[in-house]
Amino acid sequence: xxxxxxxxxxxxxxxxxxxxxxxxxxxxxxxxxxxxxxxxxxxxxxxxxxxxxxxxxxxxxxxxxxxxxxxxxxxxxxxxxxxxxxxxxxxxxxxxxxxxxxxxxxxxxxxxxxxxxxxxxxxxxxxxxxxxxxxxxxxxxxxxxxxxxxxxxxxxxxxxxxxxxxxxxxxxxxxxxxxxxxxxxxxxxxxxxxxxxxxxxxxxxxxxxxxxxxxxxxxxxxxxxxxxxxxxxxxxxxxxxxxxxxxxxxxxxxxxxxxxx
Numbered sequence: 001x002x003x004x005x006x007x008x009x010x011x012x013x014x015x016x017x018x019x020x021x022x023x024x025x026x027x028x029x030x031x032x033x034x035x036x037x038x039x040x041x042x043x044x045x046x047x048x049x050x051x052x053x054x055x056x057x058x059x060x061x062x063x064x065x066x067x068x069x070x071x072x073x074x075x076x077x078x079x080x081x082x083x084x085x086x087x088x089x090x091x092x093x094x095x096x097x098x099x100x101x102x103x104x105x106x107x108x109x110x111x112x113x114x115x116x117x118x119x120x121x122x123x124x125x126x127x128x129x130x131x132x133x134x135x136x137x138x139x140x141x142x143x144x145x146x147x148x149x150x151x152x153x154x155x156x157x158x159x160x161x162x163x164x165x166x167x168x169x170x171x172x173x174x175x176x177x178x179x180x181x182x183x184x185x186x187x188x189x190x191x192x193x194x195x196x197x198x199x200x201x202x203x204x205x206x207x208x209x210x211x212x213x214x215x216x217x218x219x220x221x222x223x224x225x226x227x228x229x230x231x232x233x234x235x236x237x238x239x240x241x242x243x244x245x246x247x248x249x250x251x252x253x254x255x256x257x258x259x260x261x
Contacts, residue, residue, distance in 0.1 A: 005238070005243055006032065007029060007240060008034070009033075010089055011037070011080070011085075012034045012089040012090075012240060013036075013077075013090050013091065013128075015093050015124065016093040017046075018038055018040060018050065020204045021093070021232055026050075027233075028236070029236065030059055034059070034089075035061075036059065038060070038061070039067070039076055041064065064076065070127070073127050077128060086135055087131040089140075089141065090128045090132070090140050091236060092141070093143045094120070095117040095143075096116035097117055100164055102166065102167045109168070110168050113168035114171070114172050117173065121142055129187070129190075139192070139194075139195075139240055140192065141197060141240065142176050142196050144173045144180075144196045145199060146258050148172075149174070152164075156216045159212050163203075163207065163210070163213055180194050180249070194248055194249065195239050195248060197251075198252065198254065199227065199232055199254055200255020201217040202228075202232065221258050225256065232254050235252045
């Protein structure tokens with residue numbers, strides 16, 4: 001009998017697994033039985049997030065990894081495979097960028113944002129494929145954004161221009177969607193599924209202190225509220241599980257209806 005949402009026996013890697021959204025996803029993956037490795041640069045931040053978690057050191061681990069560095073990615077994957085015996089699921093959640101102004105962004109800021117939001121995903125996908133080919137249920141789950149699907153409504157930012165969404169972020173996240181479709185097609189004959197999860201408005205706790213901005217975000221959604229991190233986790237459980245074994249090249253949008261109207 002297929003245990004549809006049971007992740008027991010699966011080794012799952014997640015980049016950015018201790019951040020605002022990543023922490024909730026990581027905790028849910030562990031709750032559903034997965035053995036989870038959080039790939040990141042800061043063990044201190046990992047311990048701040050998970051030192052009190054009952055599965056820390058049992059089914060929840062930190063693995064040092066710098067997604068900007070191919071050698072670091074290769075080393076992390078090899079160490080995890082040696083320790084766990086397999087890699088079954090890769091979740092690409094981390095990104096980095098700098099720069100914001102669409103009129104004065106420098107070439108360097110643009111390139112840095114594309115590198116940190118799109119190229120890093122290509123790098124980890126490329127390097128994980130040999131390991132996934134050995135898995136019985138191989139999965140890649142990439143994280144895009146509603147701004148990879150639609151342009152920002154700039155009226156949302158009129159009162160709080162400090163939160164303006166930058167142009168390279170949406171461009172890179174659109175690239176993530178296409179990259180995912182590409183590899184879903186390319187890797188299909190290997191049985192490797194590649195899908196996306198696309199969040200909507202999930203502002204950080206610090207941003208949530210600006211109530212005017214939160215009101216504008218909420219008004220844009222059909223549900224009239226911003227997303228909570230736990231709202232997002234279920235999509236990852238589904239795509240990582242046996243329930244999604246015939247799903248590939250797809251994009252699950254979890255945006256409260258932002259892009260549906």
